[in-house]
Amino acid sequence: MNIDTPAIQAAYASVRAESSPENWLLLSYASPTSDALTLTATGSGGLEELKTHLLDDQAQYAYLRVEYANDSESTRVKFALIIWIGERTRVMRKAKVGFQSGEVKKVLRHYSVQIDAGDRGDLVEGEVVVRCRKAGGADYNGGRG
Template sequence: MPGAADILSDPEINQAYEDVRDDKSQTTWLVLKYASATSDNLALSSTGSGDIAEMTETLGEDEAAYAYVRVKLGNDEYSERVKFVFVVWQGPQTKVMRKAKMSFQSGQVKQVLRSYAVEVQTGDKRDLEGEAVTLKLRRAMGANYDRQGTSY
């Protein structure tokens, strides 16, 4: 089986990862998709400067992809924190063999997209809605003193 360096050989991937992590960069997310239906190599598919909803629009029902997203959390400008989300996307119509390979390959992708607060593995775009992701992040952070509008 090829290693992380093989399937993630596109130099744009590392640059996009650094951009998402950099607070001075406008880039807030990236999406990696397979180069073709039969390839195990990943390529940088897209990047953007919007929120997770913007990123989610790039995910197809028959696609497998990985995404990395910067999310700001906080009750006001003074308590704002930046967290990162790693997404493993398997659209509902993704082929079975691709899904099987992803269970192994996601570990390789994590060697490159390595710093994140939560991982979301899904084939349902509702799991990637802002409120759902914010709730996962808040739970991962531990103490939550802002219980408005959330149920535990």
């Protein structure tokens, strides 16, 4: 399973760059029987746009740049790794995700939070921001999320 491809590295660098409009990328399996992951989508519309690309019959891996305000003076940037297992994903694919997600983490290695999701309702922007804020240490917002 070689996911350290030039296309994935370029997309990863783009999502990490604050000057880039791209703020997410999505990796999917090349076919139902393949363990090869490919870059299937990138975008600049944040979590809501990303969710439209998640498939109910697949396991996928997303990398998301999350920007939020700490106060009126500053903003923070954190990254989330989303491990998606759609509700109709095949049993054997689900079984492999534990091992294969370790390989993904070697390439998409800089993230503050990992979110395991199987329903789009698990991916709510406000809740993702709260998790990133908690992972970031200092809370300049007085615990108000």
